[in-house]
Amino acid sequence: MRQVTSAFVKMPTSLIVGIMLTSLFLVAALVSFLWTPHAVESLNIAARLQPPSGDHLLGTDHFGRDMLSMLMVGARTSIAVAIVAVGIGMGLGVPLGLLAAAHRGGWLDDLVMRGNDLVFAFPSLVIAILITAVFGPSAFNAILAIGIFNMPVFARVTRGSALAVWTQDFILAARVSGKGAARISVEHILPNIANVLIVQGTIQFSLGILAEAGLSYVGLGAQPPLPSWGRMLADSQTMISFAPHLAVLPGLAIIATVLGLNLTGDGLRDLLDPRLRRQR
Amino acid sequence: MSAPRLAIEGLSVRIGDMTVVDRITLSIGAGKVFGLAGESGSGKSMTALAAIGLLPQGAVRSGAARLDGNDLFGLDEAAMCGVRGRHIGMIFQEPMTALNPVRSIGDQVAETLVIHAGMHRQAARDVAADRLDRVGLPADRIGLDRYPHELSGGQRQRVMIAQAIALQPALLIADEPTTALDVTTQAGILDLLGGLVAEGDMSLLLITHDLAVLAGLSSSIAVMKDGRIVETGETETLFRHHSHAYTASLLAASNHRPQAVPLPDKADPLLRIEDLRLGYRGRGRLFRAAPLSEAVRGVSLSVDEGESVGLVGESGCGKSTLARAILGLEPPRGGSITLAGTAVTAGQMMPAHTRAAMQIVFQDPYGSFNPRHPVERLVAEPFHLLDDAPTRAEASRAVGAALEAVGLSPQDAGKYIHEFSGGQRQRIAIARALVIRPKLIILDEAVSALDVSIRAQILDLLAGLRREFGLAYLFISHDLGVVRAITERVLVMKDGAIVESGETERVLASPAHPYTAELVAASPQIPQEWVA
Numbered sequence: 001m002r003q004v005t006s007a008f009v010k011m012p013t014s015l016i017v018g019i020m021l022t023s024l025f026l027v028a029a030l031v032s033f034l035w036t037p038h039a040v041e042s043l044n045i046a047a048r049l050q051p052p053s054g055d056h057l058l059g060t061d062h063f064g065r066d067m068l069s070m071l072m073v074g075a076r077t078s079i080a081v082a083i084v085a086v087g088i089g090m091g092l093g094v095p096l097g098l099l100a101a102a103h104r105g106g107w108l109d110d111l112v113m114r115g116n117d118l119v120f121a122f123p124s125l126v127i128a129i130l131i132t133a134v135f136g137p138s139a140f141n142a143i144l145a146i147g148i149f150n151m152p153v154f155a156r157v158t159r160g161s162a163l164a165v166w167t168q169d170f171i172l173a174a175r176v177s178g179k180g181a182a183r184i185s186v187e188h189i190l191p192n193i194a195n196v197l198i199v200q201g202t203i204q205f206s207l208g209i210l211a212e213a214g215l216s217y218v219g220l221g222a223q224p225p226l227p228s229w230g231r232m233l234a235d236s237q238t239m240i241s242f243a244p245h246l247a248v249l250p251g252l253a254i255i256a257t258v259l260g261l262n263l264t265g266d267g268l269r270d271l272l273d274p275r276l277r278r279q280r
Numbered sequence: 281m282s283a284p285r286l287a288i289e290g291l292s293v294r295i296g297d298m299t300v301v302d303r304i305t306l307s308i309g310a311g312k313v314f315g316l317a318g319e320s321g322s323g324k325s326m327t328a329l330a331a332i333g334l335l336p337q338g339a340v341r342s343g344a345a346r347l348d349g350n351d352l353f354g355l356d357e358a359a360m361c362g363v364r365g366r367h368i369g370m371i372f373q374e375p376m377t378a379l380n381p382v383r384s385i386g387d388q389v390a391e392t393l394v395i396h397a398g399m400h401r402q403a404a405r406d407v408a409a410d411r412l413d414r415v416g417l418p419a420d421r422i423g424l425d426r427y428p429h430e431l432s433g434g435q436r437q438r439v440m441i442a443q444a445i446a447l448q449p450a451l452l453i454a455d456e457p458t459t460a461l462d463v464t465t466q467a468g469i470l471d472l473l474g475g476l477v478a479e480g481d482m483s484l485l486l487i488t489h490d491l492a493v494l495a496g497l498s499s500s501i502a503v504m505k506d507g508r509i510v511e512t513g514e515t516e517t518l519f520r521h522h523s524h525a526y527t528a529s530l531l532a533a534s535n536h537r538p539q540a541v542p543l544p545d546k547a548d549p550l551l552r553i554e555d556l557r558l559g560y561r562g563r564g565r566l567f568r569a570a571p572l573s574e575a576v577r578g579v580s581l582s583v584d585e586g587e588s589v590g591l592v593g594e595s596g597c598g599k600s601t602l603a604r605a606i607l608g609l610e611p612p613r614g615g616s617i618t619l620a621g622t623a624v625t626a627g628q629m630m631p632a633h634t635r636a637a638m639q640i641v642f643q644d645p646y647g648s649f650n651p652r653h654p655v656e657r658l659v660a661e662p663f664h665l666l667d668d669a670p671t672r673a674e675a676s677r678a679v680g681a682a683l684e685a686v687g688l689s690p691q692d693a694g695k696y697i698h699e700f701s702g703g704q705r706q707r708i709a710i711a712r713a714l715v716i717r718p719k720l721i722i723l724d725e726a727v728s729a730l731d732v733s734i735r736a737q738i739l740d741l742l743a744g745l746r747r748e749f750g751l752a753y754l755f756i757s758h759d760l761g762v763v764r765a766i767t768e769r770v771l772v773m774k775d776g777a778i779v780e781s782g783e784t785e786r787v788l789a790s791p792a793h794p795y796t797a798e799l800v801a802a803s804p805q806i807p808q809e810w811v812a
Contacts, residue, residue, distance in 0.1 A: 170650045173649075175609055176640050
């Protein structure tokens, strides 16, 4: 127990704020599975565009749906899309990047990196539209499209940082100890580029939420009646002059989540570095 | 007696709660070379940076500094910018990063003239050509339009000096100007600096950790320790009659020789290299074969069990490539390497027990360790080579024993590498090499980055370990003093070939090859009669 508290005390402020912001939305998303103040599918045209009140804490939209409930369920979609998309990107991109770095200068390196360039060369939104056009618009297809475009980002960042680590003497020492490229990549390279990957991961996570919002905005993401922050933004744009809270609330939710994730990423990077850890 | 060129009075520098320079007073006469000696962290660089107002953020200075009687500390940043470059020039240790890689050397030297003297660009280039000529880079051989990457380290250092003396400053500050250079290059740069001072009115503040460099160049010396000047005086007097114990220990450490290790009567050959060739193939062009650059050209050598052999040569002579080949990290283009009767082959094919017979210690105590792993895991890494990997408890005991053997405590196993000083890190590197009891340890410039007193301790440690474990060393170095202290036999390498070999004492005392003679002559020496 004492260790737990001392670990908490040593945490950087940015990490604490970041975790608090992020978990606020995570908890909201999880609670929405069990309970929401109002059902998101129930329309009540009579009670539309209400300002915040005791019954509707954040007001209602143009169909009379409760905004708080919409935001909670929307968090589910947005966060799930972003997590899975980053997962796909990291899961495929990092090993590819490590592979390319281990065979730097060889044909395998060329193959991986040119493949990356190929994916990079296509405008991501157009491909996402293509995928959703072929397989039909849905949250799942949005995830797939965003995830594929995360892959070359991670592969590139991984390779670039790994190359710098490969030149260090301790890698030579590991080779003298008979360790192969795969083992060195996992034991020595990965821990030393983890900080870069974490930061890149939180950036991609934020971009994932934004990308999902963008796809939903053009109607290719989550389909009605499932709410998502991007669709809420899209639906509210015609009413921005007389019901600004419809646009401001999902916008704030996106900003706060992205900010929370970035702070968490920075804080995690500091916490994972033994050099910074002991000094605190 | 005229006013001193640079007078520093009661200078202190504080960073936070730490006093890094503590009430220093010194004065440098016009046209004189003043040596500021001390080990890393003694505050010698901070003293110079404080004098010219380039302290890092957060550092606070007090006291006074005067250049030719004019107060320097009263000047604001704009006025100080006028002083730096015009009246005070400065050169740094690292020639690789001190020049802008995307501008030609002529432009970089001319820049000082354009900024400070308001010269026209063409006139400035003419003066720049003259200064580059003065530092030994004549325009007809090294053009003004060359870029830094086209020059060697020594040539870059000359460009930096040309830049610093472009406006004929009253004072030149040189912070470890030759530490990153080879001995023969170092000798050339020191000659140049001495010549520049001798022919004009310029004063030189030479900051170095190497007392031997100062012995040949400076007229007076101040020795710094922990931010204070512990002793100061005329160079020869200081060497002959130093009064402070720290000066004495520095002098002793720079000439330190560990107790000789008795050789076994009859030793079996351990490492045998025959006609080894190594090289890289460059990138080929269409219809043209890739050019071959040979780093090692037909080297043969042998190391007996328990023997310590030195390998001496300048950077680029192929000694590190040779070391990598011995470790099986570099496939040879020809010839053979045998270690304890087994052939060394590059790549995964090499049997683990052959690899386990040798280990390496690197030069850089900072890059040699994965900063993310605790010391226990770092030191235990070579256990990977053993067929029957030891259990956790056994490994942990062996790591503890290895740490004790190098003078650390087994409790250090739980710490991370950044918690150790450079000397301690080098001890951990030796512990890592030692932990699987190899027969041969390759020491690649293993003490070059260390302060003299730490270096002396590590040399003692290496000698002691050899006595205890019967290790053989291949000691790669450019420092003849260190090689003399720790090896019985020496090989001199030049351009990928061994030009001379034999007993260390004999080779260094009466070199047969002109290159060896050049190396010996270029090594800075404290005259024997000064320290006797």
